[in-house]
Amino acid sequence: MFLRQLRNELWKLFGKKRTYIGFGAFLIAQLAMLFAFQYSNWQKDTARLLAGNGYLAEQYISALTVAVIMLIPQILLLMPLYACLVGGDMVAKESEDGTLRMILCRPISRVRVLTVKWVAGLIFSILLVLALGGMALVLARIWFPWGGLFVFVPGPVRVFSVMPAWEGLAYYGGTHIVLAINAATMFTLAFMFSCFNMKPAAATVLGLSFLLVNLVMENMPFFEEYKEFCLTTHFKCWLLVFNQPLPWPDILKSLSVILGFNLTAFIVGTCAFFVRDIKS
Amino acid sequence: MQDLSLTVPRGEIYGLLGHNGAGKSTAIGMMLGQVWPSGGEVLVCGHNVQNDRQRALARVGAIFESPVFYDYLSGYRNLEILSYYSGPTPVARIREVIDWVGLTGREQSKVRTYSHGMRARLAIAQALLPDPELLILDEPSDGLDPEGIHEMRETIIRLQRELSLTILLSSHLLNEVEQLCTRIAVMNQGRKVFEGTIAEATRRHNWVRLVTDNFPEAVARLRAAGIVARDHAGHLIALSPGKSIADAVKWLVAQGFPVHEITPEEETLESFYQSLMEEQRVRLNQPLRLPTG
Numbered sequence: 001m002f003l004r005q006l007r008n009e010l011w012k013l014f015g016k017k018r019t020y021i022g023f024g025a026f027l028i029a030q031l032a033m034l035f036a037f038q039y040s041n042w043q044k045d046t047a048r049l050l051a052g053n054g055y056l057a058e059q060y061i062s063a064l065t066v067a068v069i070m071l072i073p074q075i076l077l078l079m080p081l082y083a084c085l086v087g088g089d090m091v092a093k094e095s096e097d098g099t100l101r102m103i104l105c106r107p108i109s110r111v112r113v114l115t116v117k118w119v120a121g122l123i124f125s126i127l128l129v130l131a132l133g134g135m136a137l138v139l140a141r142i143w144f145p146w147g148g149l150f151v152f153v154p155g156p157v158r159v160f161s162v163m164p165a166w167e168g169l170a171y172y173g174g175t176h177i178v179l180a181i182n183a184a185t186m187f188t189l190a191f192m193f194s195c196f197n198m199k200p201a202a203a204t205v206l207g208l209s210f211l212l213v214n215l216v217m218e219n220m221p222f223f224e225e226y227k228e229f230c231l232t233t234h235f236k237c238w239l240l241v242f243n244q245p246l247p248w249p250d251i252l253k254s255l256s257v258i259l260g261f262n263l264t265a266f267i268v269g270t271c272a273f274f275v276r277d278i279k280s
Numbered sequence: 281m282q283d284l285s286l287t288v289p290r291g292e293i294y295g296l297l298g299h300n301g302a303g304k305s306t307a308i309g310m311m312l313g314q315v316w317p318s319g320g321e322v323l324v325c326g327h328n329v330q331n332d333r334q335r336a337l338a339r340v341g342a343i344f345e346s347p348v349f350y351d352y353l354s355g356y357r358n359l360e361i362l363s364y365y366s367g368p369t370p371v372a373r374i375r376e377v378i379d380w381v382g383l384t385g386r387e388q389s390k391v392r393t394y395s396h397g398m399r400a401r402l403a404i405a406q407a408l409l410p411d412p413e414l415l416i417l418d419e420p421s422d423g424l425d426p427e428g429i430h431e432m433r434e435t436i437i438r439l440q441r442e443l444s445l446t447i448l449l450s451s452h453l454l455n456e457v458e459q460l461c462t463r464i465a466v467m468n469q470g471r472k473v474f475e476g477t478i479a480e481a482t483r484r485h486n487w488v489r490l491v492t493d494n495f496p497e498a499v500a501r502l503r504a505a506g507i508v509a510r511d512h513a514g515h516l517i518a519l520s521p522g523k524s525i526a527d528a529v530k531w532l533v534a535q536g537f538p539v540h541e542i543t544p545e546e547e548t549l550e551s552f553y554q555s556l557m558e559e560q561r562v563r564l565n566q567p568l569r570l571p572t573g
Contacts, residue, residue, distance in 0.1 A: 001368065008361040015352050098348040102406065105312040105342040105416075106365040107334045113365075278314040280305065280344060 002116065009120035018089070019124070022082025026132050029078060030139050033070045038143055050150060055162055062147030064168045066140040067133070068175075068242075072153070074132060075179065075238070080186045080211050086124055087190030088204030090117050091273065096200060101278055110274050114195065118266055121191055125183035133176045151242040161242040171242055178238040178255070185231070185258050186211065188265045195269035197276050234258050281307060281317065281470045288414070288448055288463075293440055295461035296450040297553065303470040304450045308418050311448075312342055325414065338366075341407030341415045345422035347399050351392040355383060355402050358391060359409060366410040377405040381435075397428045404435060408443075415439060417449045421456060429456070436460055458549040466553065468560045482547045484556075487516040488525060491541035498537045507531055512555070516545060 013019055037043065046065075047057035091114070094100040103113060149168025153159040163171065190207030194200065211232060217223040218230040227233050237254035240247050281303055288294040298304050309315030310322045313329040313336070322329045327336035349358045356374065363369035378387045381401040386394070394402065400420070407415055417436070421429045433456060439445045451457050457464060464481060466474040474481065492498045495514060502508035502517065507528050509520045519528065525542055532539050547555075 001364070004364045004368075008364055011353065011357060011361060012350055015350065015357075017352070098344065098346070099350065101314060101344055102342075102348070102362065103365050104314050105337065105340070106362070106410070107337040107340075107367070108365045109333065275316070277309065277316060279309060 005112075005116045006119055009116050010123065013086070013120050013124060016089075019086060021085065022078070022128055023131050025078055025082065026074060027135055029074055030070055030136055033073075034066070034139055034143050037066055037069075046150070049152065050162075053162075055150070058147075060148045060150035060162060061144065062149070062165070063137060063141040063144045064147070064149040064165065064172060065151070066144050067136040068149065068151050068172065070136045070140065071133065071175075071179075072239075074136075075182070075235075079128070079132070079179075079183055080208060082128060083125055083183045083186035084190035084204045084207035084211075087121060087187040088194050088202075088207055089200045090121055090191050090194050091269075092194040092198055092200040092203045095197070095278065098280060101280060104278050111270055114270050114273055118188070118191060121187045122184045125187045126180045129176055129180040129183050133172070133179070137172070149242075151239070153239050157236050157239050159239050159242050161244055163244070175238045175241045178241060178251070181255065181258055181262075182235045182238060185235075185262045185265075188262045188269075192265040192269035192272075195273035195276075231258070231261060281310065283320075284467075284470075284472055286448070286465055286472070286475070288446055290413075290446050291440070291444050292463055293436065293447040293449055293461045295457035295464040296448060296467065297454070297457060297464055298467035299452075299557075302467040304467055305418060306470070307467065308342075308416055308448075308450060311416065312337065312340070339410060339413040341410060341412035343403045343407050343415075343417050343420050345419035347403035349391045349399065349402060352390060354388050355391055355394065355398075355405075356387040358402065359387075359406055362406045363409045369409055373409065373411070377408045380408065381405045396424055397431055400424060400428060400432055401435070404439070413446060415445045415447045417447060417451075419450060419452065421451065421453060429453075433460060454550045454553060464549075466556055468557065469564065473560055474556055478549065481549060481552045484547070484552060486518055487512065487545040487547065488519060488528070489515055489541065489543050489545045490517050490528075490539070491515065492532065492537050492539055494537070498532060498535075501535060502528060502531065505531060 043061055046061055050057045050060050091100070094103070104110065146165060148165050149161070149163050149172065151159050151161045161171075186207070189210055190203050193203035193206040196203070198206075214230040214232040218227050218233050223230075234254035234257045237251050237258075240251050240254075284303075284307055286294070286296070286307075296304050296307070306315055310317055311324050311329065313322075313333050316330070321331075324336045324340065329336045349355075350361070353361070356378070359374050359378070360369075363374060378384055381404050383398065383401055383405065386398065391399065391402065403420075420436070421432050424432060436447065436449065437460065440447055449457065449461060458478060461478060463477050464475070465472050474484075476484075490498070495511075499508060499511045499517060503511075506520055507523045508517045511517045517528070519525070525544070529539055529542055
């Protein structure tokens with residue numbers, strides 16, 4: 001029964017055109033970035049960096065390297081936008097349209113309705129990440145050769161990693177597990193707001209605002225001590241997956257915070273939804 | 281809501297009347313577990329909606345004003361989605377309700393291509409999916425054109441006659457309620473102010489139309505003689521208990537008042553509603569508001 005209800009929820013979700021906005025936006029952004037990589041100084045700068053560290057640039061300026069570089073800004077900017085857009089719609093849109101009233105005149109509990117919606121949202125988040133990573137790699141492969149993976153991220157995260165092609169692909173796949181958890185958390189955040197009595201746009205904006213405030217606080221020296229409390233700090237743990245050897249304690253700590261937040265947001269949303277009156 | 285209890289006899293169409301804000305939709309929301317009461321409990325078919333929702337709503341269907349669906353999906357897909365919130369529903373049952381409401385042939389079209397009338401029929405189809413015993417209709421004619429209203433009215437009659445459903449109809453349209461319902465309840469400020477049959481409602485005041493030369497003086501004397509209890513609108517009198525029209529005529533003629541016309545006045549539902557609301561207004565000292573229609 002749960003699976004049938006989940007299938008129906010997915011019909012509803014993927015029947016809407018706006019669900020595909022994120023996929024389309026990723027495609028356009030990636031094409032634009034590829035164009036920039038091909039015709040800018042990026043290749044020369046990267047080759048210089050690799051040569052300075054004793055690596056052959058021809059081996060590591062590859063589809064995998066470009067795909068990872070394309071992911072970084074998209075994860076930071078586009079992913080929250082589209083995960084929150086769908087999360088904010090999930091309950092509030094049905095409430096606004098009036099279809100929620102029609103669902104809740106049936107002998108189904110509110111918790112069950114929300115759980116089905118949430119699981120459908122998690123599936124959407126996973127598909128969004130898979131599409132993002134898959135598209136990035138396929139498009140990068142069209143323009144760049146197959147080769148080793150080179151990841152360099154300066155700053156507090158500090159990642160410098162060089163690995164052969166197939167090992168790099170495995171790690172690239174591994175980061176997508178973490179990215180899917182990140183996307184699901186962004187979705188759940190907007191989903192939580194969506195469970196309150198508010199418009200879908202308000203839920204989306206609140207979700208995005210929360211993430212933006214986290215990001216701003218994280219980057220202000222004044223809040224240095226409180227960085228660990230910022231969700232966006234922990235979202236960056238996907239980049240740590242490229243480090244050799246794998247910094248398991250750091251990754252697991254961040255994942256625990258993210259998963260804990262995810263669960264908390266779902267419980268808060270469920271409680272808010274449970275006590276509210278559903279009226280026309 | 282204050283101490284609201286409605287007894288809807290099995291197989292009847294029961295009307296719920298009241299102006300905007302009277303509490304009809306809130307009452308229906310409570311019956312369906314969509315609105316939480318601040319106190320007390322809500323029982324539907326003997327089961328508590330808050331604690332035993334599964335059983336209370338297992339055989340209940342509902343339609344709300346201006347039916348809304350997932351416009352980007354087909355009518356069939358909408359029914360399939362909604363059916364699984366009630367429990368496993370065979371495909372044959374979905375086909376059966378589509379056929380019953382006359383949407384066969386259009387069920388695979390997207391709902392956004394449906395007319396208001398077709399949406400209303402789809403709304404009835406979704407309400408029939410769980411094979412309900414009780415059907416709750418909240419302003420089902422809202423937003424329909426006169427043809428659609430007529431079609432909805434005929435469908436409600438069919439639902440009762442062919443499927444023997446018990447129907448709770450909330451409506452602003454007094455003539456619709458008068459035509460369809462056998463029993464009504466009137467709500468005002470969250471309270472039930474009348475419950476009874478349409479016949480009881482329209483004969484509630486026992487008004488008698490009296491046409492005489494000097495109505496005010498005649499009424500004053502009839503009151504003093506204990507024959508008339510009250511009067512209304514300059515031509516209506518209500519006889520005191522135990523007094524008949526013959527008593528009034530005999531007394532008027534004896535006192536020298538010519539009686540040009542005296543006849544029992546049957547109220548319409550509209551006049552009953554107006555006088556009931558006026559009574560409430562006087563009691564609560566609030567401005568009079570009337571339903572549309």
